[in-house]
Amino acid sequence: MFLALNAGSSTLKFALAALDAQGTPRRLVTGQMERKNGEAHVQATDAAGAPVLDRALSGDDDSRLEELLGWLEDHAKNGLAGVGHRIVHGGRAYAAPARITPEVLATLEQLTALAPLHQPHGLAPVRALEKWRPGVKQVACFDTAFHHAMPETSWRYALPDDFARQGIRRYGFHGLSYEYIAGCLRERHPELASGRVVVAHLGNGASLCAMRNGRSVDTTMGFTALDGLVMGTRAGALDPGVVLHMMQQLRMDGDAIEDVLYRRSGLLGLSDGLSSDMRVLLRSDAPAASRAVEMFVSRAARMIAAMAVSLGGIDGLVFTAGIGAHAAPVREKICAQLEWMGVSLDSDANNRNHETISTERSPVAVLRLETDEEAMVIRHTIDTLKEAGRG
Numbered sequence: 001m002f003l004a005l006n007a008g009s010s011t012l013k014f015a016l017a018a019l020d021a022q023g024t025p026r027r028l029v030t031g032q033m034e035r036k037n038g039e040a041h042v043q044a045t046d047a048a049g050a051p052v053l054d055r056a057l058s059g060d061d062d063s064r065l066e067e068l069l070g071w072l073e074d075h076a077k078n079g080l081a082g083v084g085h086r087i088v089h090g091g092r093a094y095a096a097p098a099r100i101t102p103e104v105l106a107t108l109e110q111l112t113a114l115a116p117l118h119q120p121h122g123l124a125p126v127r128a129l130e131k132w133r134p135g136v137k138q139v140a141c142f143d144t145a146f147h148h149a150m151p152e153t154s155w156r157y158a159l160p161d162d163f164a165r166q167g168i169r170r171y172g173f174h175g176l177s178y179e180y181i182a183g184c185l186r187e188r189h190p191e192l193a194s195g196r197v198v199v200a201h202l203g204n205g206a207s208l209c210a211m212r213n214g215r216s217v218d219t220t221m222g223f224t225a226l227d228g229l230v231m232g233t234r235a236g237a238l239d240p241g242v243v244l245h246m247m248q249q250l251r252m253d254g255d256a257i258e259d260v261l262y263r264r265s266g267l268l269g270l271s272d273g274l275s276s277d278m279r280v281l282l283r284s285d286a287p288a289a290s291r292a293v294e295m296f297v298s299r300a301a302r303m304i305a306a307m308a309v310s311l312g313g314i315d316g317l318v319f320t321a322g323i324g325a326h327a328a329p330v331r332e333k334i335c336a337q338l339e340w341m342g343v344s345l346d347s348d349a350n351n352r353n354h355e356t357i358s359t360e361r362s363p364v365a366v367l368r369l370e371t372d373e374e375a376m377v378i379r380h381t382i383d384t385l386k387e388a389g390r391g
Protein backbone atom coordinates (compact mmCIF):
# COMPACT_ATOMS: atom_id res chain seq x y z
CA MET A 1 0.00 0.00 0.00
CA PHE A 2 1.24 3.50 -0.83
CA LEU A 3 0.34 6.67 1.03
CA ALA A 4 0.42 10.17 -0.49
CA LEU A 5 0.41 13.28 1.71
CA ASN A 6 -0.15 16.74 0.27
CA ALA A 7 0.22 19.62 2.69
CA GLY A 8 -1.37 22.70 1.09
CA SER A 9 -1.68 26.07 2.78
CA SER A 10 -5.23 25.39 4.03
CA THR A 11 -5.51 21.61 3.72
CA LEU A 12 -3.69 18.34 4.24
CA LYS A 13 -4.86 16.01 1.47
CA PHE A 14 -4.10 12.29 1.52
CA ALA A 15 -4.63 9.13 -0.50
CA LEU A 16 -4.01 5.43 -0.02
CA ALA A 17 -3.48 3.25 -3.07
CA ALA A 18 -2.62 -0.38 -3.70
CA LEU A 19 -1.14 -1.92 -6.85
CA ASP A 20 -3.54 -4.16 -8.78
CA ALA A 21 -2.52 -7.35 -10.61
CA GLN A 22 -1.34 -5.24 -13.60
CA GLY A 23 0.82 -3.08 -11.34
CA THR A 24 -1.47 -0.06 -11.70
CA PRO A 25 -2.14 1.94 -8.51
CA ARG A 26 -5.79 1.75 -7.44
CA ARG A 27 -7.08 4.36 -5.03
CA LEU A 28 -8.65 2.96 -1.85
CA VAL A 29 -8.99 6.05 0.32
CA THR A 30 -9.06 9.76 -0.58
CA GLY A 31 -9.45 12.50 1.98
CA GLN A 32 -8.48 15.84 3.40
CA MET A 33 -8.02 17.61 6.68
CA GLU A 34 -8.96 21.29 6.64
CA ARG A 35 -7.42 23.73 9.09
CA LYS A 36 -9.59 26.70 9.92
CA ASN A 37 -9.41 29.17 12.82
CA GLY A 38 -7.21 26.80 14.80
CA GLU A 39 -9.59 23.85 14.37
CA ALA A 40 -9.21 20.83 12.12
CA HIS A 41 -11.76 18.59 10.49
CA VAL A 42 -10.93 15.44 8.54
CA GLN A 43 -13.04 13.64 5.94
CA ALA A 44 -12.28 10.64 3.76
CA THR A 45 -14.09 8.41 1.28
CA ASP A 46 -13.44 4.92 -0.07
CA ALA A 47 -13.00 3.92 -3.72
CA ALA A 48 -16.79 4.02 -4.26
CA GLY A 49 -17.02 7.53 -2.79
CA ALA A 50 -18.67 6.37 0.46
CA PRO A 51 -17.61 8.23 3.61
CA VAL A 52 -15.18 6.29 5.81
CA LEU A 53 -14.03 9.11 8.09
CA ASP A 54 -15.66 12.36 9.21
CA ARG A 55 -14.53 13.88 12.46
CA ALA A 56 -13.05 16.91 14.20
CA LEU A 57 -9.47 16.52 15.35
CA SER A 58 -8.46 18.09 18.62
CA GLY A 59 -5.11 18.96 20.15
CA ASP A 60 -2.09 20.58 18.56
CA ASP A 61 -0.72 19.99 15.04
CA ASP A 62 1.46 17.08 16.19
CA SER A 63 -1.31 15.18 17.95
CA ARG A 64 -3.71 15.68 15.01
CA LEU A 65 -1.09 14.36 12.66
CA GLU A 66 -0.44 11.39 14.93
CA GLU A 67 -4.17 10.58 15.01
CA LEU A 68 -4.52 10.87 11.24
CA LEU A 69 -1.39 8.82 10.47
CA GLY A 70 -2.57 6.17 12.94
CA TRP A 71 -5.93 5.96 11.16
CA LEU A 72 -4.24 5.75 7.75
CA GLU A 73 -1.87 3.04 8.93
CA ASP A 74 -4.80 0.98 10.22
CA HIS A 75 -6.35 1.22 6.74
CA ALA A 76 -3.13 0.24 4.96
CA LYS A 77 -3.85 -3.41 5.50
CA ASN A 78 -0.65 -4.88 4.10
CA GLY A 79 1.50 -2.15 5.62
CA LEU A 80 3.06 0.86 3.95
CA ALA A 81 5.39 0.01 1.06
CA GLY A 82 6.13 3.70 0.64
CA VAL A 83 4.99 7.17 1.62
CA GLY A 84 5.19 10.05 -0.85
CA HIS A 85 5.03 13.69 0.15
CA ARG A 86 4.23 16.79 -1.84
CA ILE A 87 7.10 19.08 -0.88
CA VAL A 88 6.47 22.59 -2.12
CA HIS A 89 10.06 23.87 -2.43
CA GLY A 90 12.82 21.78 -3.96
CA GLY A 91 15.13 24.77 -4.48
CA ARG A 92 18.13 24.38 -6.76
CA ALA A 93 18.92 20.88 -5.60
CA TYR A 94 15.91 18.94 -6.89
CA ALA A 95 14.49 18.80 -10.40
CA ALA A 96 12.94 15.34 -9.87
CA PRO A 97 11.43 13.32 -7.01
CA ALA A 98 13.94 12.02 -4.45
CA ARG A 99 14.08 9.23 -1.87
CA ILE A 100 14.24 10.96 1.52
CA THR A 101 17.46 10.42 3.47
CA PRO A 102 18.65 12.44 6.51
CA GLU A 103 20.74 14.57 4.10
CA VAL A 104 17.75 15.26 1.81
CA LEU A 105 15.63 16.19 4.82
CA ALA A 106 18.31 18.59 6.08
CA THR A 107 18.47 20.28 2.64
CA LEU A 108 14.68 20.65 2.52
CA GLU A 109 14.55 22.07 6.04
CA GLN A 110 16.90 24.83 4.90
CA LEU A 111 14.24 25.93 2.40
CA THR A 112 11.61 26.53 5.09
CA ALA A 113 12.08 30.31 5.00
CA LEU A 114 11.18 30.26 1.29
CA ALA A 115 7.85 28.49 1.89
CA PRO A 116 6.75 29.21 5.46
CA LEU A 117 3.10 28.22 4.88
CA HIS A 118 4.05 24.88 3.34
CA GLN A 119 7.50 23.46 4.05
CA PRO A 120 6.93 22.99 7.83
CA HIS A 121 3.58 21.21 7.22
CA GLY A 122 5.11 19.16 4.40
CA LEU A 123 8.11 18.04 6.44
CA ALA A 124 6.33 17.41 9.77
CA PRO A 125 4.87 14.04 8.63
CA VAL A 126 8.27 13.02 7.20
CA ARG A 127 9.84 13.49 10.63
CA ALA A 128 6.87 11.96 12.45
CA LEU A 129 7.00 8.80 10.30
CA GLU A 130 10.75 8.54 10.70
CA LYS A 131 10.25 8.55 14.46
CA TRP A 132 7.24 6.21 14.68
CA ARG A 133 8.00 3.91 11.78
CA PRO A 134 11.75 4.01 11.26
CA GLY A 135 12.66 2.34 8.00
CA VAL A 136 9.46 3.25 6.14
CA LYS A 137 10.47 4.36 2.63
CA GLN A 138 9.68 8.01 1.98
CA VAL A 139 9.84 10.03 -1.22
CA ALA A 140 9.73 13.81 -1.73
CA CYS A 141 7.82 15.03 -4.81
CA PHE A 142 8.45 18.66 -5.61
CA ASP A 143 6.07 21.40 -6.72
CA THR A 144 8.98 23.22 -8.31
CA ALA A 145 10.24 20.34 -10.51
CA PHE A 146 7.73 20.74 -13.37
CA HIS A 147 8.99 24.27 -14.07
CA HIS A 148 12.69 23.43 -14.03
CA ALA A 149 13.17 23.64 -17.79
CA MET A 150 11.42 27.01 -18.34
CA PRO A 151 13.23 29.35 -20.75
CA GLU A 152 15.61 31.88 -19.24
CA THR A 153 13.29 34.80 -20.00
CA SER A 154 10.77 33.14 -17.66
CA TRP A 155 13.05 32.01 -14.81
CA ARG A 156 15.45 34.94 -14.62
CA TYR A 157 14.85 38.12 -12.63
CA ALA A 158 16.26 41.40 -13.93
CA LEU A 159 18.71 41.60 -11.02
CA PRO A 160 22.52 41.64 -11.11
CA ASP A 161 23.72 38.22 -12.22
CA ASP A 162 25.26 37.41 -8.78
CA PHE A 163 21.76 36.83 -7.47
CA ALA A 164 20.86 34.34 -10.17
CA ARG A 165 24.12 32.48 -9.43
CA GLN A 166 22.96 32.17 -5.81
CA GLY A 167 19.72 30.56 -6.96
CA ILE A 168 17.56 33.67 -6.70
CA ARG A 169 15.27 32.97 -9.66
CA ARG A 170 11.69 32.10 -10.45
CA TYR A 171 11.06 28.46 -9.47
CA GLY A 172 7.27 28.26 -9.80
CA PHE A 173 4.98 25.97 -7.80
CA HIS A 174 1.84 23.76 -8.12
CA GLY A 175 3.96 21.60 -10.46
CA LEU A 176 2.37 18.29 -9.42
CA SER A 177 -1.03 19.74 -10.24
CA TYR A 178 0.16 21.02 -13.64
CA GLU A 179 1.78 17.68 -14.39
CA TYR A 180 -1.48 15.88 -13.59
CA ILE A 181 -3.44 18.28 -15.82
CA ALA A 182 -0.92 17.78 -18.65
CA GLY A 183 -1.59 14.02 -18.34
CA CYS A 184 -5.39 14.55 -18.42
CA LEU A 185 -5.03 16.63 -21.57
CA ARG A 186 -2.95 13.91 -23.24
CA GLU A 187 -5.58 11.30 -22.40
CA ARG A 188 -8.80 13.21 -22.91
CA HIS A 189 -8.02 16.26 -25.07
CA PRO A 190 -5.06 15.28 -27.28
CA GLU A 191 -5.72 18.16 -29.68
CA LEU A 192 -5.02 20.58 -26.80
CA ALA A 193 -2.20 18.59 -25.18
CA SER A 194 0.16 19.48 -28.02
CA GLY A 195 -1.03 23.09 -28.14
CA ARG A 196 -0.76 26.33 -26.19
CA VAL A 197 -2.65 26.04 -22.92
CA VAL A 198 -2.91 28.28 -19.88
CA VAL A 199 -3.74 26.32 -16.73
CA ALA A 200 -5.26 28.30 -13.84
CA HIS A 201 -4.68 26.50 -10.53
CA LEU A 202 -6.95 28.56 -8.29
CA GLY A 203 -6.97 27.24 -4.71
CA ASN A 204 -6.01 28.81 -1.42
CA GLY A 205 -2.67 29.27 -3.15
CA ALA A 206 -3.17 30.27 -6.78
CA SER A 207 -0.96 30.37 -9.86
CA LEU A 208 -0.99 30.06 -13.64
CA CYS A 209 1.12 27.90 -15.92
CA ALA A 210 1.72 28.56 -19.59
CA MET A 211 2.05 25.08 -21.08
CA ARG A 212 3.21 24.16 -24.55
CA ASN A 213 3.20 20.50 -25.54
CA GLY A 214 2.61 19.56 -21.91
CA ARG A 215 5.67 21.47 -20.65
CA SER A 216 5.86 24.61 -18.53
CA VAL A 217 7.19 27.64 -20.38
CA ASP A 218 6.08 30.30 -17.89
CA THR A 219 4.38 30.59 -14.52
CA THR A 220 3.23 33.34 -12.15
CA MET A 221 4.74 32.18 -8.84
CA GLY A 222 8.41 32.93 -8.33
CA PHE A 223 11.30 32.42 -5.93
CA THR A 224 8.56 31.87 -3.35
CA ALA A 225 4.83 31.17 -3.55
CA LEU A 226 4.09 34.88 -2.90
CA ASP A 227 4.22 36.18 -6.47
CA GLY A 228 1.50 36.43 -9.09
CA LEU A 229 -2.20 36.04 -8.44
CA VAL A 230 -4.25 37.30 -5.50
CA MET A 231 -4.59 34.31 -3.11
CA GLY A 232 -6.43 33.40 0.08
CA THR A 233 -4.03 35.25 2.36
CA ARG A 234 -1.21 36.31 -0.03
CA ALA A 235 -1.18 39.54 -2.03
CA GLY A 236 0.49 38.15 -5.16
CA ALA A 237 2.48 40.54 -7.36
CA LEU A 238 3.49 43.58 -5.32
CA ASP A 239 5.92 46.44 -5.86
CA PRO A 240 9.01 45.48 -3.78
CA GLY A 241 9.14 49.15 -2.84
CA VAL A 242 6.21 48.45 -0.52
CA VAL A 243 8.36 45.94 1.37
CA LEU A 244 11.21 48.48 1.61
CA HIS A 245 8.75 51.03 2.96
CA MET A 246 7.52 48.53 5.56
CA MET A 247 11.12 47.99 6.69
CA GLN A 248 12.50 51.50 6.51
CA GLN A 249 9.55 53.77 7.34
CA LEU A 250 7.15 51.53 9.25
CA ARG A 251 10.04 49.81 11.08
CA MET A 252 8.47 46.40 10.67
CA ASP A 253 10.82 43.47 11.24
CA GLY A 254 11.13 40.36 9.05
CA ASP A 255 8.59 38.33 11.02
CA ALA A 256 5.98 41.11 10.92
CA ILE A 257 6.46 41.57 7.16
CA GLU A 258 6.26 37.80 6.58
CA ASP A 259 3.03 37.72 8.57
CA VAL A 260 1.42 40.46 6.43
CA LEU A 261 2.61 39.02 3.11
CA TYR A 262 1.78 35.37 3.77
CA ARG A 263 -1.08 35.38 6.27
CA ARG A 264 -3.00 38.68 6.27
CA SER A 265 -3.24 39.82 2.67
CA GLY A 266 -5.03 38.52 -0.42
CA LEU A 267 -8.75 37.79 -0.16
CA LEU A 268 -8.56 38.00 3.64
CA GLY A 269 -6.97 41.46 3.64
CA LEU A 270 -9.10 42.79 0.80
CA SER A 271 -12.33 41.63 2.46
CA ASP A 272 -11.39 43.52 5.62
CA GLY A 273 -10.68 40.33 7.52
CA LEU A 274 -13.98 38.70 6.57
CA SER A 275 -12.56 35.52 5.04
CA SER A 276 -9.82 33.96 2.91
CA ASP A 277 -12.37 31.42 1.66
CA MET A 278 -13.93 32.14 -1.73
CA ARG A 279 -17.13 30.26 -0.71
CA VAL A 280 -17.74 32.74 2.11
CA LEU A 281 -16.97 35.78 -0.06
CA LEU A 282 -19.31 34.67 -2.85
CA ARG A 283 -22.14 34.26 -0.34
CA SER A 284 -21.56 37.63 1.33
CA ASP A 285 -23.16 40.91 0.24
CA ALA A 286 -20.57 43.04 2.05
CA PRO A 287 -18.92 45.54 -0.37
CA ALA A 288 -15.48 44.45 0.88
CA ALA A 289 -16.28 40.84 -0.10
CA SER A 290 -17.15 41.80 -3.68
CA ARG A 291 -14.06 44.02 -3.83
CA ALA A 292 -11.96 40.97 -2.91
CA VAL A 293 -13.63 38.82 -5.59
CA GLU A 294 -13.24 41.56 -8.24
CA MET A 295 -9.54 41.98 -7.44
CA PHE A 296 -9.01 38.21 -7.62
CA VAL A 297 -10.76 38.04 -11.00
CA SER A 298 -9.10 41.07 -12.51
CA ARG A 299 -5.57 39.93 -11.60
CA ALA A 300 -6.26 36.43 -12.87
CA ALA A 301 -7.58 37.69 -16.22
CA ARG A 302 -4.65 40.06 -16.76
CA MET A 303 -2.11 37.38 -15.94
CA ILE A 304 -3.81 34.79 -18.17
CA ALA A 305 -3.32 37.26 -21.02
CA ALA A 306 0.34 37.65 -20.03
CA MET A 307 0.79 33.85 -20.07
CA ALA A 308 -0.78 33.78 -23.55
CA VAL A 309 1.98 36.16 -24.68
CA SER A 310 4.60 33.71 -23.40
CA LEU A 311 2.93 31.05 -25.55
CA GLY A 312 2.51 33.25 -28.63
CA GLY A 313 -1.26 32.66 -28.51
CA ILE A 314 -3.71 30.43 -26.73
CA ASP A 315 -5.64 27.31 -27.75
CA GLY A 316 -7.00 26.29 -24.36
CA LEU A 317 -7.69 27.60 -20.88
CA VAL A 318 -8.07 25.12 -18.01
CA PHE A 319 -9.51 25.93 -14.59
CA THR A 320 -8.60 23.67 -11.67
CA ALA A 321 -8.11 23.41 -7.83
CA GLY A 322 -10.61 24.42 -5.11
CA ILE A 323 -11.82 27.67 -6.68
CA GLY A 324 -11.04 26.86 -10.33
CA ALA A 325 -12.97 23.58 -10.32
CA HIS A 326 -15.85 24.62 -8.05
CA ALA A 327 -16.59 28.33 -8.26
CA ALA A 328 -18.62 28.83 -11.46
CA PRO A 329 -19.17 32.59 -10.82
CA VAL A 330 -15.41 33.17 -10.61
CA ARG A 331 -14.79 31.31 -13.89
CA GLU A 332 -17.57 33.31 -15.52
CA LYS A 333 -16.15 36.65 -14.41
CA ILE A 334 -12.63 35.77 -15.52
CA CYS A 335 -13.82 34.54 -18.93
CA ALA A 336 -15.93 37.69 -19.41
CA GLN A 337 -12.71 39.74 -19.21
CA LEU A 338 -11.05 37.52 -21.82
CA GLU A 339 -13.73 37.62 -24.53
CA TRP A 340 -11.51 39.89 -26.67
CA MET A 341 -8.93 37.08 -26.68
CA GLY A 342 -11.37 34.54 -28.14
CA VAL A 343 -12.73 33.08 -24.92
CA SER A 344 -16.44 32.37 -25.27
CA LEU A 345 -17.99 30.67 -22.24
CA ASP A 346 -21.11 28.51 -22.34
CA SER A 347 -22.84 29.83 -19.19
CA ASP A 348 -25.08 26.83 -18.85
CA ALA A 349 -22.23 24.30 -19.15
CA ASN A 350 -20.21 26.43 -16.71
CA ASN A 351 -22.97 26.52 -14.10
CA ARG A 352 -23.44 22.76 -14.42
CA ASN A 353 -19.69 22.22 -13.89
CA HIS A 354 -19.22 20.38 -17.19
CA GLU A 355 -15.70 19.46 -18.29
CA THR A 356 -15.87 21.55 -21.48
CA ILE A 357 -17.37 24.93 -20.65
CA SER A 358 -16.67 26.95 -23.80
CA THR A 359 -19.17 27.36 -26.64
CA GLU A 360 -18.68 25.30 -29.80
CA ARG A 361 -17.62 28.39 -31.74
CA SER A 362 -15.09 29.52 -29.10
CA PRO A 363 -11.60 29.83 -30.66
CA VAL A 364 -10.19 29.06 -27.19
CA ALA A 365 -11.37 25.79 -25.61
CA VAL A 366 -12.19 26.32 -21.93
CA LEU A 367 -12.08 23.31 -19.59
CA ARG A 368 -12.82 22.64 -15.97
CA LEU A 369 -10.79 19.74 -14.56
CA GLU A 370 -10.37 18.38 -11.03
CA THR A 371 -6.67 18.20 -10.21
CA ASP A 372 -5.18 15.25 -8.34
CA GLU A 373 -1.78 16.02 -6.85
CA GLU A 374 -1.98 12.86 -4.71
CA ALA A 375 -2.19 10.69 -7.85
CA MET A 376 1.07 12.24 -9.09
CA VAL A 377 2.69 11.75 -5.67
CA ILE A 378 1.73 8.07 -5.68
CA ARG A 379 3.01 7.56 -9.23
CA HIS A 380 6.34 9.31 -8.52
CA THR A 381 6.74 7.42 -5.24
CA ILE A 382 6.27 4.04 -6.91
CA ASP A 383 8.64 4.97 -9.78
CA THR A 384 11.30 6.41 -7.47
CA LEU A 385 11.30 3.38 -5.17
CA LYS A 386 11.38 1.02 -8.16
CA GLU A 387 14.38 2.84 -9.57
CA ALA A 388 16.13 2.89 -6.17
CA GLY A 389 15.48 -0.87 -5.91
CA ARG A 390 17.18 -1.43 -9.29
CA GLY A 391 20.14 0.83 -8.54
Ligand SMILES: Nc1ncnc2c1ncn2[C@@H]1O[C@H](COP(=O)(O)OP(=O)(O)O)[C@@H](O)[C@H]1O
Binding pocket: 008, 009, 010, 011, 202, 203, 204, 205, 232, 276, 277, 278, 279, 282, 321, 322, 323, 326, 327, 328
Ligand atom coordinates in the same frame (compact mmCIF):
# COMPACT_ATOMS: atom_id res chain seq x y z
N1 LIG B 1 -17.58 25.36 -4.11
C1 LIG B 1 -16.63 26.29 -3.98
N2 LIG B 1 -16.86 27.56 -4.36
C2 LIG B 1 -15.90 28.49 -4.20
N3 LIG B 1 -14.69 28.27 -3.71
C3 LIG B 1 -14.41 27.02 -3.30
C4 LIG B 1 -15.37 25.96 -3.42
N4 LIG B 1 -14.77 24.84 -2.94
C5 LIG B 1 -13.54 25.20 -2.54
N5 LIG B 1 -13.32 26.51 -2.75
C6 LIG B 1 -12.12 27.31 -2.45
O1 LIG B 1 -10.96 26.52 -2.62
C7 LIG B 1 -10.06 26.77 -1.55
C8 LIG B 1 -9.26 25.52 -1.28
O2 LIG B 1 -8.61 25.15 -2.46
P1 LIG B 1 -7.57 23.95 -2.45
O3 LIG B 1 -7.00 23.89 -3.81
O4 LIG B 1 -8.21 22.74 -1.92
O5 LIG B 1 -6.60 24.49 -1.32
P2 LIG B 1 -5.07 24.40 -0.98
O6 LIG B 1 -4.50 25.60 -1.63
O7 LIG B 1 -4.95 24.39 0.48
O8 LIG B 1 -4.56 23.13 -1.61
C9 LIG B 1 -10.93 27.15 -0.36
O9 LIG B 1 -10.25 28.02 0.48
C10 LIG B 1 -12.09 27.84 -1.04
O10 LIG B 1 -11.81 29.20 -1.11
Ligand SMILES: CC(=O)OP(=O)(O)O
Binding pocket: 007, 008, 009, 010, 088, 118, 143, 173, 174, 203, 204, 205, 206, 225
Ligand atom coordinates in the same frame (compact mmCIF):
# COMPACT_ATOMS: atom_id res chain seq x y z
C1 LIG C 1 2.30 26.51 -3.55
C2 LIG C 1 0.96 26.73 -2.93
O1 LIG C 1 0.57 27.85 -2.71
O2 LIG C 1 0.24 25.62 -2.64
P1 LIG C 1 -1.25 25.53 -2.09
O3 LIG C 1 -2.13 26.15 -3.10
O4 LIG C 1 -1.51 24.03 -1.98
O5 LIG C 1 -1.30 26.23 -0.79
Ligand SMILES: [Mg+2]
Binding pocket: 008, 009, 203, 204, 205
Ligand atom coordinates in the same frame (compact mmCIF):
# COMPACT_ATOMS: atom_id res chain seq x y z
MG1 LIG D 1 -3.21 22.89 -3.03
